[in-house]
Amino acid sequence: MHEITITSGRNMHLIDPYLTIWGWEIPVYLFLGGLVSGILFFSALFFLRGKADQYPTIVYRTPLLAPLFLALGLLALFLDLEYKLHVFRFYTAIRLESPMSWGSWTLAVIFPMSILWALMHLHRVYPQIKLPFRWLNQGIAFLNRHARLFAWILIVYASLLGMYTGILLSAFNARPFWNTAILGPLFLVSGLSTGLALNLLLAKNHQEIQLLSKIDIMAIAVELFLIIHLFMGFLASTQIHIEAAKLFLGGPYTAEFWILVVGLGLIFPGLLEFLEIRGRCIPRQIAASLILFGGLLLRFIVVEAGQYSQWFSW
């Protein structure tokens, strides 16, 4: 046997018996960050490919929501801070070793970019809305003249945003379940998939729905591959990583992860999308909602399981 007991009494708020430092705020932010990354990535991609008129929902309409989602995500991040008055401190330092510092500076770039991208396309969706101020109209006209360059930068930052949400967690060596390089690509692909799902929910023309379903099936396949890879990596690693994997292979997160995230959030909607492409009449809203639900739950479970997994067990 090997038993470690704290005998001086220790039951610190948020720390013992296992970490609960990050509640709903962080998973909600990670979800919204991933979602916005997916929305902006595909919007910029199809814009650059000159498909704006063919796929108006992807390129113009859904990105109008991106700043709103990102603002809600930032609000969740802010609510998570214990010392809210010091929020400005994120922007008084550049810490290259800290993923959170990278993330806060990425957000400082992509949030205004998402607003500008929405304003650049506002007139196409709502021609009746006129922007106030002459300088704003001139600025947006200037950006529209350089829209291709803007879109390229947007693709880079959208990818950074999607990837960072996973890297933020995977950089924590102290939490075995987070300590895997797979989380970065997994959260990126999951973010892209939720972005596609929201587009699918809002899309109206058949051509767009078909395209979104096709790309999403690929994203789901990659996600499933990464999830399998994640567990293979853990099981081939050290004892603490094997213990972390066991949380999902018979442990407390087994049912909710495999049934709700993998089954209901990935495989089932992937199947529905496949049948829809094959011509079956299935409301696309079902698959899209399930993917969004799966993406949100994935982040809730990963954030909680990471805090639950530890080196010590007392």
Add this chain to the structure above:
Amino acid sequence: MPRYAMVVDTQRCVGCADCVVACKTENNVPDGFCRDWIVQDVTGVFPDLQMEIRSERCNHCENAPCVRSCPTGASYIEEGGIVLVDHDKCTGCKACIAACPYDARYVHPDGYVDKCTFCIHRVKEGLEPACVEVCPTQCLHFGDLADPNSEVSQLLKTRHYHTLIPEAGTEPKIFFLT
């Protein structure tokens, strides 16, 4: 430049928790929190059991993951290798808490993250940390690893010791004599 470290003689420690009380008093640690604590580590198969009693705290790691993860520079390594938190820069994002494999940090009710400081305010005056000073069995030793003649250096030369979770690569500076 000094490299401060602590050596805990587990052969002497009886787990009385005087160090815990002294720390709470000296540093005004709020109710429900502690900067150091006592652990009983039991291994073996009955009746051949072995128990190690340890007084644990922040390991003031040479390769501190809390300092690396801090997005604002609030967590930093002070001269002498003591890991500290600058309350004025701390946002309470809790990244350092997630990064610490020893769970040695907590959120102070005032919002900033708090932890053992090796009683730096006392060390600067030439005193020992409060926990070391009060230990009735004299199992705690504090000193400078850079000085080969210091008590801690001599103890590490002459006795067997281990550190906590060395495989995490943090290079802790709390040593446990066995």
